[in-house]
Amino acid sequence: MKNKKSKALLLVLKNTKLNEKHFVIKVQLPKNHPEIWPGQFVEILVEGSPETFLRRPISVHDVDEKNHTLDLMIKIVGAGTEKLSFLKEGDFIDIIYPLGHGFSLARKGQKVLLAGGGCGIAPMLYLARKLKEAGAECHIAVGGKTSDDILLSNEYRKLGKTAVLTEDGSIGDKGLITAHSWFGTDLKSFSKVYVCGPDAMMKAIGQLSVNAGVYCEVSLENLMACGIGSCLCCNVSTTEGNVRACVEGPVFDVTLLKDWNHNPVCHG
Amino acid sequence: MADLKVNIGNLELQNPVLTASGTFGYGFEFEDFLDVNKLGGIIVKGTTLEPRQGNAYPRMAETVSGMLNAVGLQNKGVFVFIDEILPKIRGYKSRIIVNLAGSTVEDYAEAASVLNEVNDIPAIELNVSCPNVKTGGMAFGTSCHSLAEVVKAVRKVYKKHLMVKLSPNVTNIAEFAKTAEDNGADSISVINTLMGMAIDAETRKPKLSTITGGLSGPAIKPVALRMVWQCYKAVKIPIIGLGGIMNATDAVEFMLAGATAIQVGTANFINPSVAEDIVSGINEYCDRHGIKDVKELTGALLI
Numbered sequence: 001m002k003n004k005k006s007k008a009l010l011l012v013l014k015n016t017k018l019n020e021k022h023f024v025i026k027v028q029l030p031k032n033h034p035e036i037w038p039g040q041f042v043e044i045l046v047e048g049s050p051e052t053f054l055r056r057p058i059s060v061h062d063v064d065e066k067n068h069t070l071d072l073m074i075k076i077v078g079a080g081t082e083k084l085s086f087l088k089e090g091d092f093i094d095i096i097y098p099l100g101h102g103f104s105l106a107r108k109g110q111k112v113l114l115a116g117g118g119c120g121i122a123p124m125l126y127l128a129r130k131l132k133e134a135g136a137e138c139h140i141a142v143g144g145k146t147s148d149d150i151l152l153s154n155e156y157r158k159l160g161k162t163a164v165l166t167e168d169g170s171i172g173d174k175g176l177i178t179a180h181s182w183f184g185t186d187l188k189s190f191s192k193v194y195v196c197g198p199d200a201m202m203k204a205i206g207q208l209s210v211n212a213g214v215y216c217e218v219s220l221e222n223l224m225a226c227g228i229g230s231c232l233c234c235n236v237s238t239t240e241g242n243v244r245a246c247v248e249g250p251v252f253d254v255t256l257l258k259d260w261n262h263n264p265v266c267h268g
Numbered sequence: 269m270a271d272l273k274v275n276i277g278n279l280e281l282q283n284p285v286l287t288a289s290g291t292f293g294y295g296f297e298f299e300d301f302l303d304v305n306k307l308g309g310i311i312v313k314g315t316t317l318e319p320r321q322g323n324a325y326p327r328m329a330e331t332v333s334g335m336l337n338a339v340g341l342q343n344k345g346v347f348v349f350i351d352e353i354l355p356k357i358r359g360y361k362s363r364i365i366v367n368l369a370g371s372t373v374e375d376y377a378e379a380a381s382v383l384n385e386v387n388d389i390p391a392i393e394l395n396v397s398c399p400n401v402k403t404g405g406m407a408f409g410t411s412c413h414s415l416a417e418v419v420k421a422v423r424k425v426y427k428k429h430l431m432v433k434l435s436p437n438v439t440n441i442a443e444f445a446k447t448a449e450d451n452g453a454d455s456i457s458v459i460n461t462l463m464g465m466a467i468d469a470e471t472r473k474p475k476l477s478t479i480t481g482g483l484s485g486p487a488i489k490p491v492a493l494r495m496v497w498q499c500y501k502a503v504k505i506p507i508i509g510l511g512g513i514m515n516a517t518d519a520v521e522f523m524l525a526g527a528t529a530i531q532v533g534t535a536n537f538i539n540p541s542v543a544e545d546i547v548s549g550i551n552e553y554c555d556r557h558g559i560k561d562v563k564e565l566t567g568a569l570l571i
Contacts, residue, residue, distance in 0.1 A: 004300040005300040005301070006300065007540060007541060045538065050332050050333040050486075051332055052330075053330055053331070053333055053334060053485060054330050054335060054537065054538065055537075055538065096540065222325065223325075223326050223327075223328055224328075225328055225335060225337070225534075225537040226536065226537040226540070228297050228540060229293055230290075230291060230293035230536065231290070231291065231328070231337070231339070232290070232327070232342050233327045233328035233337060234325075234327075235322065235325050235327060235339075235342065236325070237324075237325070241321055242322055
C-alpha cells in the first residue's frame with residue numbers, strides 16, 4: 001500500500017438504499033490502493049450537469065481490506081447527492097482519495113465513546129472496526145430527529161455496545177443523544193470521545209467532554225472546493241488561526257476549535 | 269511534437285501553461301496528481317507583506333458552471349513564504365511566480381523590493397484585482413489613476429518580470445491594459461474573477477460571509493476571451509489569458525484571441541492533474557493542425 005493521494009475511476013459494486021434519504025455505495029479499490037484511515041474522506045465528481053460543478057466531499061464509511069472495497073454512506077441533500085443516488089452496479093465514479101486527517105485510535109483496554117448524529121454515523125463504522133482491532137472497548141451512541149435519521153446497522157452492534165435516541169421517540173429512547181447516561185455521570189469513565197453530526201450536537205458533546213476532562217475529537221463537515229489544500233475555502237477557525245478542514249481536518253481536537261458555526265451549508 | 273516554448277517578454281517558459289494563483293497552492297499539494305516540473309509556471313497563492321487570516325467561513329458557493337470565492341488573501345506573509353515555503357519548491361523546473369497583493373502602494377512596493385532580491389523567482393504577478401478584501405486589491409485595479417500609481421511604484425523597485433493581473437470589473441479593460449503597459453508592466457494577465465453574489469432563497473441569506481465574491485470557472489470564459497481580445501488589440505506587451513479554462517481546447521482559444529500563455533485556475537479543483545493534461549493537449553492540437561511552434565497560435569484568430 002502507498003500513502004499517496006490518488007485520482008481514480010472506481011467501479012461501483014453495489015448501491016444499497018437505506019431509506020428515502022440515505023444510501024451506501026460500495027466501490028472496488030485497486031489492490032495497491034493507498035492506505036485509508038478512519039475519518040478521512042473522498043471527493044466524488046458528479047457527472048453530467050453544470051449545476052453540480054464541484055466534487056462532493058464524502059466521508060469514508062467502511063473499508064474491507066481483504067476484498068479491497070470502500071463503502072460511502074451518502075445523504076441526499078441536493079442535486080449532486082441525488083444524482084449519486086442513481087448510481088448502479090457497473091457504473092464508474094471519478095474519485096480523489098484518501099483525503100484529510102482522520103481520527104486518532106485508542107490503546108488496548110481503553111473504553112471509548114463514539115457518537116453519531118444522523119448521517120454523522122457514517123465515519124463511525126470504520127473507526128469502530130479499527131478501534132476494536134486495536135483492542136479498545138467501543139460504546140456507540142446514535143441520535144436523530146426521527147427513526148429516518150437512525151442508520152445504525154447490525155454491523156455496529158458487532159463492534160460495541162450501542163444506544164439509540166430520537167427526539168420524537170419513534171425509535172430507541174426519547175430525547176437528545178446527550179440525555180444518555182454515557183454523556184452524563186458515565187462520561188468520566190471513557191478515555192476518548194469521537195463525534196460526528198450537526199454542529200449543535202458536536203458542540204454540546206465537546207463541551208461535556210471538556211468539562212469531564214475527557215479528550216474529544218469531532219469531524220467537521222465544511223464546504224469544500226478542492227479537498228486537497230489549495231483553495232482555502234473550507235477554513236476552520238482554531239486557536240492557531242485559520243486552518244483547512246480538508247488537510248488539517250476534518251477531524252479536530254475539540255479544544256482547538258473557535259467560533260464554529262458551519263453546517264447546515266453544503267453544495268447539495 | 270511542436271515547440272511549446274514561449275517567451276513572455278524576457279521570461280522564457282517551457283510551455284504556455286501556468287497555474288493560476290489561489291488554485292494550485294504552492295505546487296506541492298498537487299505532486300500526487302501530476303508532474304509539477306512539466307508546467308510552464310506556477311503562480312503561487314496571493315502573498316502580502318504581512319500575514320493575513322482571510323475572511324470568515326463560508327468562503328465559497330457553487331454556481332452554475334462555476335463557483336464564487338471570498339477567501340480574502342489568507343497567507344502567511346512574504347517573509348514566511350521566502351523562508352519556509354520557497355525552499356520546498358525552488359527546485360521545480362516550472363517557473364515560480366509570486367502573486368503579490370497589498371492594501372497600500374507602500375505595501376506593494378516594499379514586498380516587491382523584498383522579492384526582487386530572492387533567487388528562483390523570475391517574476392511577480394501584481395494582484396490589483398482581488399474583489400474580496402476591504403482595502404486595496406480591486407480598488408487599485410478599477411481606477412486607471414490608482415493602477416498607474418501602484419504599477420509605477422512597484423516598477424521602480426522591482427527589476428525582474430512584472431506581470432499585472434487585471435480586473436474584469438471595469439467598463440473598458442483596454443484602458444487598464446494600456447495603463448499597465450504605459451507604467452512599466454512587462455505583461456498582463458487577463459482576467460481575475462468577476463464580482464458576483466449567491467443567495468439561499470430558503471434562508472434569505474447570502475451564501476458568502478462577505479455577501480459578494482469572485483466568480484470563476486467556465487461560466488466566465490466568454491467574458492474572459494472577449495477581454496483578452498480587446499487587450500490584444502490595445503497593447504504590445506504579452507498577455508496571459510485566464511478565465512474558465514477547463515481543457516486544451518479552451519487554452520488554444522485564449523491563445524487565438526491573443527494570449528501568449530494561459531493560466532489554469534478553477535479546473536484544478538475539479539481535476540488536480542488537468543494542468544499537465546492541457547500541456548499535452550496543446551501539443552496534440554499543434555500536431556493535428558501542422559503547427560511547429562506554439563507561438564504561431566497567439567492572435568491567430570481568423571476573422
